Amino acid sequence: MNTHQLLKGKRGIIFGALDPDSIAWHVAEKAFASGARFTLTNAPVALRMGKIQELAQKCETEVIGADATSMEDLSVLFTRSQEILGGQIDFVLHSIGMSLNVRKGKHYTEIDYDYYHKGLDISAISFHRILRAAMDCHALAKGASVLALSYIAAQRVFPDYNDMADAKALLESIGRSFGYHLGKSHGIRINTISQSPTFTTAGSGVKGFDQFFRYADLISPLGNASADSCADFCVAMFSDLTRMITMQNIFHDGGFSNTGVSTEIMNSVMGPSEV
Numbered sequence: 243m244n245t246h247q248l249l250k251g252k253r254g255i256i257f258g259a260l261d262p263d264s265i266a267w268h269v270a271e272k273a274f275a276s277g278a279r280f281t282l283t284n285a286p287v288a289l290r291m292g293k294i295q296e297l298a299q300k301c302e303t304e305v306i307g308a309d310a311t312s313m314e315d316l317s318v319l320f321t322r323s324q325e326i327l328g329g330q331i332d333f334v335l336h337s338i339g340m341s342l343n344v345r346k347g348k349h350y351t352e353i354d355y356d357y358y359h360k361g362l363d364i365s366a367i368s369f370h371r372i373l374r375a376a377m378d379c380h381a382l383a384k385g386a387s388v389l390a391l392s393y394i395a396a397q398r399v400f401p402d403y404n405d406m407a408d409a410k411a412l413l414e415s416i417g418r419s420f421g422y423h424l425g426k427s428h429g430i431r432i433n434t435i436s437q438s439p440t441f442t443t444a445g446s447g448v449k450g451f452d453q454f455f456r457y458a459d460l461i462s463p464l465g466n467a468s469a470d471s472c473a474d475f476c477v478a479m480f481s482d483l484t485r486m487i488t489m490q491n492i493f494h495d496g497g498f499s500n501t502g503v504s505t506e507i508m509n510s511v512m513g514p515s516e517v
């Protein structure tokens with residue numbers, strides 16, 4: 243798809259590219275093709291396991307390790323990114339999620355509370371921490387665009403999404419609240435994008451993910467939104483073309499969120515209608 247150099251001259255930070263399936267990986271490739279310069283970051287453990295250095299080479303940039311739950315790491319990240327990129331940051335992508343309760347197969351009604359705290363800290367409170375660290379470092383440019391990726395389990399129950407549903411509800415609320423304050427003080431906009439189920443390391447960790455992926459695809463009039471199309475949307479949201487959108491949770495889901503049921507699902511559950 244022609245990216246029209248929509249991000250020419252913009253500087254960014256992209257969190258969460260682990261491997262080529264990661265949504266953040268797609269965003270980095272599209273942002274680079276759109277003319278942006280940015281640093282890549284991920285947790286130190288992910289730098290050892292993942293393929294992020296390959297992506298950095300392709301995007302002619304550097305990787306800065308940062309645990310998104312550490313204020314110290316985030317402060318170094320914002321300071322160093324400004325040095326590397328030569329100025330304040332115009333866009334940030336938070337593409338971070340992890341639930342130990344999901345990983346360990348704990349049922350929602352019997353979750354481990356230490357895991358719960360850890361999951362909320364990594365998946366949601368990190369968004370607050372990132373914004374706070376950016377403000378402390380005076381790192382965000384006027385009119386900067388900040389995005390985090392969410393999921394519709396923040397609004398409706400998807401039983402196997404477990405405590406990640408609570409994390410996403412908190413993440414979206416942080417986006418709204420911080421969006422108000424930074425909109426007033428610095429003209430900065432903050433939004434969350436609620437993405438379709440997508441085959442990635444984090445996505446596939448959810449029990450029954452493949453079945454659910456097919457179900458969502460059959461419900462959505464346009465089918466599931468791919469990581470590639472999500473990346474296109476992120477580029478648009480980082481660009482000046484969307485400069486008056488803030489404090490929103492925007493569904494990027496092929497129409498899933500506004501569809502009650504589809505003919506395909508009705509037929510597969512009930513058999514074809516006789517009238």
Ligand SMILES: NC(=O)c1ccc[n+]([C@@H]2O[C@H](COP(=O)([O-])OP(=O)(O)OC[C@H]3O[C@@H](n4cnc5c(N)ncnc54)[C@H](O)[C@@H]3O)[C@@H](O)[C@H]2O)c1
Pocket residue numbers: 257258259260261263264265266284285288308309310311336337338339340364391392393436437438439440441442443444445446
């Ligand atoms: N895959 C889906 O179905 C789907 C759907 C909607 C929303 N999302 C959201 O998209 C985002 C990206 O996930 P993905 O599907 O691309 O999977 P992914 O596994 O590729 O990305 C998750 C990233 O979080 C990083 N991370 C974990 N702990 C961290 C920490 N302490 N500090 C910094 N980074 C840390 C991981 O290293 C990884 O890069 C997540 O917020 C996820 O919830 C995913």
